Amino acid sequence: QYNNPAATKTLSYVAENVHDFALFADKNFIIEYDTLQLASGKIVDAFAYHHPDGNKHWEKGTEYVESAIRHYSNWIGEYPYPVAAAVEVPKNDMSGGMEYPMITLITSPDADEFMLDGVITHEVGHNWFYGILGSNERQHAWMDEGLNTYYQFRYEAEKYKGNSVFGPSIPNEVKQRPVNEFQAILYNAAQTQIPMEAPIDVPAADFKNKEEYGLITYLKTAVWFYQLEQQFGKDKVDKGMQAYYNQWKFKHPYPEDLKAALEKSIGQDLTAFFEGLKKKGNL
Numbered sequence: 563q564y565n566n567p568a569a570t571k572t573l574s575y576v577a578e579n580v581h582d583f584a585l586f587a588d589k590n591f592i593i594e595y596d597t598l599q600l601a602s603g604k605i606v607d608a609f610a611y612h613h614p615d616g617n618k619h620w621e622k623g624t625e626y627v628e629s630a631i632r633h634y635s636n637w638i639g640e641y642p643y644p645v646a647a648a649v650e651v652p653k654n655d656m657s658g659g660m661e662y663p664m665i666t667l668i669t670s671p672d673a674d675e676f677m678l679d680g681v682i683t684h685e686v687g688h689n690w691f692y693g694i695l696g697s698n699e700r701q702h703a704w705m706d707e708g709l710n711t712y713y714q715f716r717y718e719a720e721k722y723k724g725n726s727v728f729g730p731s732i733p734n735e736v737k738q739r740p741v742n743e744f745q746a747i748l749y750n751a752a753q754t755q756i757p758m759e760a761p762i763d764v765p766a767a768d769f770k771n772k773e774e775y776g777l778i779t780y781l782k783t784a785v786w787f788y789q790l791e792q793q794f795g796k797d798k799v800d801k802g803m804q805a806y807y808n809q810w811k812f813k814h815p816y817p818e819d820l821k822a823a824l825e826k827s828i829g830q831d832l833t834a835f836f837e838g839l840k841k842k843g844n845l
């Protein structure tokens with residue numbers, strides 16, 4: 563039948579400034595739809611596709627997509643695409659999610675509201691770190707996964723006083739602290755209680771296993787970048803990241819490009835700080 567034009571139909575999709583695409587289809591999708599307006603006035607269509615027998619927290623799917631886009635747009639640079647979507651799919655071996663430009667699949671069937679918001683935000687956040695800033699994921703995985711994790715932690719801290727690494731182990735006493743103190747306590751705990759042996763800037767394939775890849779690329783990078791924030795202040799680092807975004811959006815930046823953009827905004831030589839990417843053991 564597929565050779566018979568009368569039995570098929572052709573759908574064409576056009577996207578600008580993307581380096582990848584994905585498509586998901588299911589007759590049973592429940593479709594949540596909303597719009598959000600960004601600071602410039604730009605309107606973005608937000609979609610969440612989920613299943614009748616899936617995780618019930620997906621009823622808030624578009625809320626999480628929108629909230630992620632607002633936070634990342636404010637921190638780094640405005641979301642440039644017309645659409646953002648998240649899709650619920652069944653659990654698999656690498657459960658969590660997988661990012662594509664403008665659309666992400668989420669494989670976290672057991673997530674509570676906090677975890678679902680966190681994983682959707684992480685995957686939507688990849689529109690910035692992987693999509694718009696198309697760094698080399700194999701050679702320098704920290705540039706997308708690690709920087710994205712730093713912002714995911716910031717999101718979880720600001721919105722929930724939560725953290726997806728520490729989860730329910732965070733004492734109430736810590737949750738009652740102001741958000742900056744909350745972040746400092748958690749990063750200090752990560753730095754002092756979780757051994758992180760391998761250096762950050764290692765090609766993805768050279769890590770011992772996927773656990774080490776995850777720990778170093780995601781968590782150790784977030785700790786490293788948080789140290790920059792602590793040293794120079796959130797405002798300067800935010801301005802540096804906004805400059806990096808504006809200079810390198812829809813291009814393929816390398817570590818030296820990030821370093822140069824940050825140095826220009828912060829007004830300091832960051833050679834010693836970037837050498838931390840090669841450091842074994844905790845930072």
Ligand SMILES: [Zn+2]
Nearest residue numbers: 684688707710
């Ligand atoms: Zn990721």
